[in-house]
Amino acid sequence: AQSVTQLGSHVSVSEGALVLLRCNYSSSVPPYLFWYVQYPNQGLQLLLKYTSAATLVKGINGFEAEFKKSETSFHLTKPSAHMSDAAEYFCAVSPNSGNTPLVFGKGTRLSVIA
Amino acid sequence: DTGVSQDPRHKITKRGQNVTFRCDPISEHNRLYWYRQTLGQGPEFLTYFQNEAQLEKSRLLSDRFSAERPKGSFSTLEIQRTEQGDSAMYLCATTDLAGSPSEQYFGPGTRLTVT
Numbered sequence: 001a002q003s004v005t006q007l008g009s010h011v012s013v014s015e016g017a018l019v020l021l022r023c024n025y026s027s028s029v030p031p032y033l034f035w036y037v038q039y040p041n042q043g044l045q046l047l048l049k050y051t052s053a054a055t056l057v058k059g060i061n062g063f064e065a066e067f068k069k070s071e072t073s074f075h076l077t078k079p080s081a082h083m084s085d086a087a088e089y090f091c092a093v094s095p096n097s098g099n100t101p102l103v104f105g106k107g108t109r110l111s112v113i114a
Numbered sequence: 115d116t117g118v119s120q121d122p123r124h125k126i127t128k129r130g131q132n133v134t135f136r137c138d139p140i141s142e143h144n145r146l147y148w149y150r151q152t153l154g155q156g157p158e159f160l161t162y163f164q165n166e167a168q169l170e171k172s173r174l175l176s177d178r179f180s181a182e183r184p185k186g187s188f189s190t191l192e193i194q195r196t197e198q199g200d201s202a203m204y205l206c207a208t209t210d211l212a213g214s215p216s217e218q219y220f221g222p223g224t225r226l227t228v229t
Binding site: 004009030032036041042043044045046049051090092094099101102103104105107 | 118139145147149154155156157158159162171172205207209211215216217218219220221222223225
């Protein structure tokens with residue numbers, strides 16, 4: 001069964017610093033991978049998705065993620081953190097065809113310090 | 115605002131009562147998912163529909179839970195005889211299956227508190 005592990009339940013960075021949120025997946029087949037962001041009391045918004053077309057995926061709000069098969073990782077990065085990036089971030093994997101229920105990690109809460 | 119709406123946004127109920135939540139999808143989206151999110155956890159899959167057909171139910175969906183999607187439009191999730199462990203955020207997501215993989219659009223959720 002597919003699973004996702006997010007290392008670090010809470011990450012704190014200074015405004016303008018690099019953001020790195022870690023995600024490792026377990027999948028017996030080539031996975032479809034996603035990063036979602038959740039602001040307080042809101043639903044989830046898609047940041048980016050990996051579809052095997054390219055290993056470096058660019059998303060919204062300046063975020064990007066790199067798929068590394070050898071490391072079974074899909075870490076999310078942003079060169080310069082902004083106060084508005086403070087939120088909960090979830091990595092998710094879609095088993096099988098990609099259009100099936102998502103399996104989410106436990107999430108990482110990002111705090112941005114002024 | 116993704117275009118997926120959920121009602122109510124918050125529900126407080128006493129243990130043993132029945133509750134029903136509603137999800138209205140983006141109009142052309144034929145697939146609809148229900149997830150449950152507890153504090154400090156990621157969303158967990160409950161069930162999903164393709165049009166009006168319920169295709170899969172998670173083991174998390176006990177006999178007290180039932181979901182419907184009449185006419186393939188809005189969906190309802192009912193919990194009978196609520197328990198304190200049912201307290202969670204219930205999220206609805208919909209997709210039109212365009213793209214590979216397609217994007218799931220999430221509603222704002224219904225936060226259930228069972229006292």
